[in-house]
Amino acid sequence: MSVTSAEDAVSVERVSKTYGGEQPVVALADVDARFLRGTATAVMGPSGSGKSTLLHCAAGLDRPTSGRVRIGDTELSSMSEKQLTKLRRSRVGFVFQAFNLVGALTVEQNILLPSRLSGRRPDGAWLGEVIERVGLGNRLRHRPAELSGGQQQRVAIARALVTRPEVIFCDEPTGALDTQTAAEVLALLRSVVDEAGQTVIMVTHDPVAASYADRVMVLADGRIVQDMPQPGAERIAEQLALLGRRQPAASRQPAVSRQPVASREG
Template sequence: MSDAVVMTSVSKVYGRGGGAVAALREVSVTLPSGGFTAVMGPSGSGKSTFLHCAAGLDRPTSGSVRLGGTELSGMGETALTELRRERIGFVFQAYNLVPSLTVEQNVLLPLKLGRAKVDREWLAEVLRRVGLGDRARHRPAELSGGQQQRVALARALVTRPEVVFGDEPTGALDTMTARDVLSLLRETVDALGQTVVMVTHDPVAASYADTVLFLADGRIVDALPAPTPAAVADRMTRLGAYA
């Protein structure tokens, strides 16, 4: 299994002098290709900063981030924007859909922005996989929250990205709908060989991953393979997250 993302001694400090806050401290981790990694930790532990640095949305103060064989630290903004559009998929808690566009147009947005060719067969396959094959002409307002998040997932997958990053992707969904979306993420890993990295606060969501990384005070303090909801909740309690 190759490496999708390699972070080496990554630190991120916000502010200067006495008001400086270290969000990440010397984080080194390898996220494997074709794996599903969940990232958990108490509020303020650095989860979002970890995701933003790993995905090239934010620059580390020090250290190195590699996506595949590409070192991100020396890249300019334009090159980073292109890299994110072509090689990375994003699914956020907010669906970030364009209300005036149809499902199909929303899904194709990253390809249109990158002036890339549309593979109609792959588009149909992605829409079918997320259960929206018959909704391609609908607009977001005609869809439920769960369906809108599926559109966001299809948009993340349509570029055939090296990694899909999810930031609390089920945070705004009810329990049953969240499980549908998590099952879809799991299926993209198992059936399509997709790499998924997901920040979550929910032990049930984390249990869909192959491995859970636990952050505390900007450091990775533990990793739990083959997680169960109970084991994840227990570990979070010992981090003081649910105390």
């Protein structure tokens, strides 16, 4: 069982998530995990292993079927949708593979969007530091269509940073990028941890991307099967290859009796 402490940016305790009706699918099965402040964690695993579901539950984007999720000392299970939306806008940042920028807005307007939605005036000095950090000072009046993929992802990272979130959740942030641009984006995320003391939780399938993290957590069949301090890209690849050769686990079966929720793919 996980024990929440002041060092935890995010903690999940016995979290399960079940999708479906007559034939439910268990995406997560009694997962315990702690994500410490000022660290980067890579979450990996085969397709359907539950890694994105874990990210969404931990970020308050999806509610677990059972168990507890905390961001800092705030438990999410008792919060209304309105309260969760407010929390996500003020305390959490998101970076996704698809960038999710608003095409009609300029770079600067996209970066400031979370502040505008939350009704908070941005800190001018911090905004300037964020823009300098992502290296887009000369692109502020451009629109997303005028930028490269790497530049668009930098805008997304700046948007995630501008509210000074406690934790930044990334779902395959380099999946749509070429190797060199991906390395630049990963170095930027690493600097967010090392220089700003932020917490990054990143779902990725790429061992090289995972090598930028302090810790690698591997899921299979909705459970954590490996939790390693940074093992290096080669060992990560070896562990994933071994996992891919395993016989399908029967660990889902006991959890099928849990109360099913509305159908959704895990």
